[in-house]
Amino acid sequence: MKKVQTISEIRKIVSSVKAEGKTAGLVPTMGALHEGHLSLIKKANSECDFVVVSVFVNPTQFAPDEDLESYPRNLSEDLKRSEKAGADVVFAPLVSSMYPEPQRVWVDVEGPLTETLCGASRPGHFRGVATVCTKLFNIVQPDRAYFGEKDAQQLAVIRAAARQLNMPLEIVGCPIVREENGLAMSSRNDYLSEKQREQAGVLYESLELCRELFDSGERNTARLKSKIRETIRTCPSADIDYIEIVRKDTFQSEEDITAESLAAIAVQIGPARLIDNITLNP
Amino acid sequence: MKKVQTISEIRKIVSSVKAEGKTAGLVPTMGALHEGHLSLIKKANSECDFVVVSVFVNPTQFAPDEDLESYPRNLSEDLKRSEKAGADVVFAPLVSSMYPEPQRVWVDVEGPLTETLCGASRPGHFRGVATVCTKLFNIVQPDRAYFGEKDAQQLAVIRAAARQLNMPLEIVGCPIVREENGLAMSSRNDYLSEKQREQAGVLYESLELCRELFDSGERNTARLKSKIRETIRTCPSADIDYIEIVRKDTFQSEEDITAESLAAIAVQIGPARLIDNITLNP
Structure with a gap:
């Protein structure tokens, strides 16, 4: 399975796949893949001809006092697990590729959808999420993108952004995967x-x-x-x-x-x- | 030349064009086409295999006290002029197709780019422009989109949005066309x-x-x-x-x-x- 770091290379790969009439699925992740992520990859693999897993710890969705620095990173393990679950390529861009200049353009989702729950506790979080997902969708151009229902509000925000901006893809939500004691995988x-x-x-x-x-x-x-x-x-x-x-x-x-x-x-x-x-x- | 009103139909048409390996160009307009617009269509026609002209007076870029109601509309004349300039299809959606529910998702371009000039005089204008262009790009999925340099700030805003959101298209700016006394066409x-x-x-x-x-x-x-x-x-x-x-x-x-x-x-x-x-x- 291939690991790709540059935007131009992942674009080339997916566009040649789509030129053959095949469908592409994207599983956007921040890495440190667990069984929840793997269930998304498997679902994507069952519905799409070609599966891209993105691994990118997105700085714009973390507040300055949050855990951006300590967020777990383990790309070599992520590659193995992605492959085993059925991914065709892992796209792991550098921060400097995704944000080559100070970001001034944002996808803002307004209203109760981003003002309640995590939106109230983490101001700016969903702006960062919606923006990076829009970027990833525009880079990879998948037919479908897969998200876990644990992040229910994130899923609703992304569905709203995709619907109201007429993004040409389907957003697929997948059930929460839990540890034996019921703890949601994270x-x-x-x-x-x-x-x-x-x-x-x-x-x-x-x-x-x-x-x-x-x-x-x-x-x-x-x-x-x-x-x-x-x-x-x-x-x-x-x-x-x-x-x-x-x-x-x-x-x-x-x-x-x-x-x-x-x-x-x-x-x-x-x-x-x-x-x-x-x-x-x- | 075809006139298309629905999002699903224009998507079908452009995707079948692109499936043949052809390139598509989009000229987004608010109608009332003049020589400036026609120069964009001609430029698109010279660079792309298939040219879509969109005609849509976008309500979200007008403030309540502005000229949304009185803005000139003349679709039948626009169709003739588009065809003559080399368009393959005119996409003229209804407001209710572009905004089927209250819009809550916006593409916001921040900083001096939208705070000066028309951004200062017309608050919210460029948010409406960036959002409707993003929607049109996602609907039509052109390889290139053409804008006039008369709206220099609009062009810069759209270039910034396309670049920072990694939109998979090229934004092409075209020179101002003027009347005999120098007045820019509008x-x-x-x-x-x-x-x-x-x-x-x-x-x-x-x-x-x-x-x-x-x-x-x-x-x-x-x-x-x-x-x-x-x-x-x-x-x-x-x-x-x-x-x-x-x-x-x-x-x-x-x-x-x-x-x-x-x-x-x-x-x-x-x-x-x-x-x-x-x-x-x-």
């Missing part, structure tokens, strides 16, 4: 000690209890959120960033759930800010 | 009475006198701008919006010209806001 799980990793199971546990309550008929979002909060608080090392229940279509909250909704949480455990979510469908 | 010239049209020759006259002064060795931008101002003031019906001299690369002003620069003006004459510019190269 590159940031690498920051956790073994004990913290175990404790982090409380995130999914809290969402499962929320779903149980929902399934028993509870529709009041305050009470559903309370259930999540009290569950997470049983873990003394967990520091809640947010617990929200929002409509999946608008990312706005309701007093009582009336439409397909997302129960989404962000929790700091030790050095790692972890996010997770489930869908509640009345 | 759809908004239709707003002028015969007498105003004659008077509007003062815009180019002022730029020509500025260039004469520059050619005689003057580099001080204040004095060069004074020459423009005093010339325009000889026309009592001319109301100056701005007179600026900025570097072409940064759109920032200097005390003395040291690099290729743009002398750019915006002047209201009767009902029409007119713009014009020349390049000064030391």
